[in-house]
Amino acid sequence: MATLSIEPLTKQAFSPFGEVIEADGAIPLSINQGFARRFNDLAYIDVAAEGGQTNISWFVASLRPAPIAIRLMERHPLGSQLFMPLNGADWLVVVCSDPRDAASYRAFAATGQQGVNYARNCWHHPLLVLKDASSFLVVDRKGDGNNLEECWLDETMRLALMPDYHEA
Template identity: 80%
Template sequence: MAILSIEPLTRQAFAPFGEVVETEGLTPLSINQGYAERYNELATIDVGAEGGHINISWFVASARPAPIAIRLMERHPLGSQMFMPLNGGDWLVVVCTDPHTRSSYRAFAAKGNQGVNYARNCWHHPLLVLKDASSFLVVDRKGGGDNLEEYWLDETMQLDLRTAAS
């Protein structure tokens, strides 16, 4: 069984797969008479293919049993898909450029204040959380057309959770 190491989620490392959604390093706009800060343009939402529209959802995810097995990858050919944690819990992101090529897989440890916006056609694993009842705001596409492609791996991979804290 192939073991996949986990690296920290950074904008640069994740760029081939989409965008990291975070406020670190950004200058906020002061709003509401100075009682709030606003961060604009955190992600490029791409859902217009074949007449699609923005869909905003709330996901509540459960932790998978350890060791975490990677058996399935999916992608959305008609739109991007953004995940933003709401309860501040750390979580995991697994992506690849080609599900048939083991060397193209990458795993990232996302902090509880980091989201990701998977680019259109980016192969990714379904949501991976470390604690039960982890809530996420999800922005993706609704509308006609086939916007889900799944690939079941011939050989299961396993995440090396020891590297998640590094």
């Protein structure tokens, strides 16, 4: 099984796949009599295809055994999908432009202060966490239509990630 190297998550590196959600570089608005800061327009939520509506969910993800085997990729043809960690733990993002082309895969190390918004039709691996019971706020599409495509990889296409687990 080939190993996929992990690179830092940056807006520039991730741009072919969607958006990185972070306050870094954003100009906050002072609200609530100066006791809070608001960071606007951090992502484009794309869910309106075929009458879709915005769905806000809470996910709690479990730690996978290392090395992490990349066996399945998925995409959502009718809408974007945003993941924002709630517990401040680092996590991993795996994307590709073609699940049958190993050279198109990228793996990113996201900090606990970074989220991602996968663009419509972006192939990505299901949620990968580095701390057990990691909570995420998820914003995606609900409604009619088939908004999930899965691609199971055969033995020759599987990739492995070797994360450095740092359980707190």
